[in-house]
Amino acid sequence: MAVLKEPIEEALQLRNYIDGEWVESEGETKEVVNPATGKVIAEVPISTKDEIEEAVEAAKEAYPDWRRTPPLARARCLFRLKELLEENFEELSRIQTMEHGKTIDESRGETRRGIEMVEVATGIPSLMMGCNLEDIASGIDEYLIRQPLGVFGIIGPFNFPFMVPLWFAPFAVATGNCIVLKPSSEDPLSQIKIVELAEEAGIPPGVWNLVNGGRTVVSGMLDHPDIKGICFVGSTPVGRDVIYRRCGETGKRVIVMCGAKNFALVMPDADLESTIAACMTSFYGNTGQRCLANANLVVVGEGLSEQELEAFYKKVVDAFVASASKIRMGYGLDDTVHMGPLRDEGKKENVLQYVEKGIEEGATLTLDGRQFELVEDLPEACFVGPTVFEDVTLDMAIAKEEIFGPVACMMKATSLDEAIGMIHQIPFGNAASIFTGSGKWAREFQYRVECGNIGINVGIAAPMAFFPFSGMKDSFFGTLHGQGPEAIRFFTESKVVIQRWF
Amino acid sequence: MEGVHVTTAAIISFIERLEEQSSAFYDELTERWEESREALATFSEDGRRNRTLVVRTYQETISDALEATYSFEGLDLKGHAVDTALAGDASYADALAMAVALEEKACRFYSDVAERSQSLLATIPRAFQRVAKKRERRRLKLQSLLDAAEAGA
Known part of the structure; x- marks a missing residue:
């Protein structure tokens, strides 16, 4: 260290x-x-x-x-x-x-x-x-x-x-x-x-x-x-x-x-290892304080039976949670650290309120970021660990409002069409990502989704300096x-x- | 958890230390054994060049979006640490044997991180591979010097 x-x-x-x-x-x-x-x-x-x-x-x-x-x-x-x-x-x-x-x-x-x-x-x-x-x-x-x-x-x-x-x-x-x-x-x-x-x-x-x-x-x-x-x-x-x-x-x-509330869609043919690695950066990079961060992950069962979708969802969420659990938290100048604190105590308080709200609304707190360990002895005032909610529905505040912290909401959709519809129910349109091996699905996604920045097997669709940084809707x-x-x-x-x- | 999910920053810090150690080692070697000076004249400077190459490549490639939270899964940095302390009574052959071991370890380290960073933008693993090859060429040169020194002894 x-x-x-x-x-x-x-x-x-x-x-x-x-x-x-x-x-x-x-x-x-x-x-x-x-x-x-x-x-x-x-x-x-x-x-x-x-x-x-x-x-x-x-x-x-x-x-x-x-x-x-x-x-x-x-x-x-x-x-x-x-x-x-x-x-x-x-x-x-x-x-x-x-x-x-x-x-x-x-x-x-x-x-x-x-x-x-x-x-x-x-x-x-x-x-x-x-x-x-x-x-x-x-x-x-x-x-x-x-x-x-x-x-x-x-x-x-x-x-x-x-x-x-x-x-x-x-x-x-x-x-x-x-x-x-x-x-x-x-x-x-x-x-x-x-x-x-x-x-x-x-x-x-x-x-x-x-x-x-x-x-x-x-x-x-x-x-x-x-x-x-x-x-x-x-x-x-x-x-x-x-x-x-x-x-x-x-x-x-x-x-x-x-602001933003960005979705990542995981299709059944996605390369799971690379997808999860990209999601860690996307959901938890900059401690979630990023307008291009993904916040809602939708496991899409296009072409799958109900049982197959359940199994695929479990596989994705298990891998996501396992990876998120390994994130080392501490002072960013310690070069072994993966995630730093939120910018200040007020921002932490805001994130914690959303965690409480998510529980009250009936979502399942699979990974509780309120419990965390730091790699060294530091004040905990601004830290929140990686958090994962399951059983999230789009009417919940945690699914539709910008939390601006390390909180991931897991959802399911039976088809790509349904998943795109979910994205469109949110007032924001900053970014969205799809993880897939199918060019057909990727094209459908980039063609229809009303967001300014689209990632195809990219978790953070951050445009380079020679392209416009786009954005739509709110x-x-x-x-x-x-x-x-x-x-x-x-x-x-x-x-x-x-x-x-x- | 250290050594399981190693950050890119930790790899860069390790390389900075490794190259600094290598340069200091070859400075000492060439100072203590005159016969090594011509053959190993560039070795110390090479360490600084390697460091510049890797750090520059990293700084020019890393972006907040793609690589910032990249982890070198399963890498054991402690296992790649090198010993460069020359004993006071070491012979020239001892020093060369140590140098061969150093180059072997360094080459293994750079090859390892190159392999583990294939999914980073190509420039970073390519820089690691370049240094691994340089280290391997140096190892071969040192081995022939060591063979000659042992034959002479």
């Missing part, structure tokens, strides 16, 4: 980054606690309305020069940032484990995914090109150019504190916009580190601003007339009822990525998605020029 060295030794006093300067906030502060050890690792300011206004003003002032900076020069800044992120790969990863609780493997995976966003955005000279057509009428040509819009606001979630803001920030900056970014106040440290590196990479003052805080900062962004668009990742109630609605009222562009509000070419379109306006020379 090796516990890796912590990169943060004493509690840090965090500041805002506005117009190229690190500035103290006038606001109250809040403690950032390492959920595995209970140690305070930082004090984060809850910034004021004036401070968000200063940041927007700085971004607005920086915008004219930045948009005139040639795309190739902007790309060079991002190349330098990418190199600095690589150089600091390990420190960035360990910071995420300390601020969030995830395991070091998970943090390194998150760091890689974040860097990939910057990598893709460095291709901006090609990605941002428009198009043209000669002779749309005799002697008249038409062409389309993509222009930046100004200032964008980015509001990050707690579950992927490093990666998620990078779904947007590099694309916004590469296209010539300026940003004001609010990281989650629960785990803002890796974003602070990115900004330090962005500064070192030579991104000019005012282009990439960071304001710590909570609702005041979010409201300040939503109401500010100089912010042209908002990118938000968080819960459905806030995303739909606050962010999306307010952006509609104020005429802002918006990407709102929200999981996504907006038109264009984050990442790749759709992000380029989101952060630019299409201008059409029609020209004729006499």
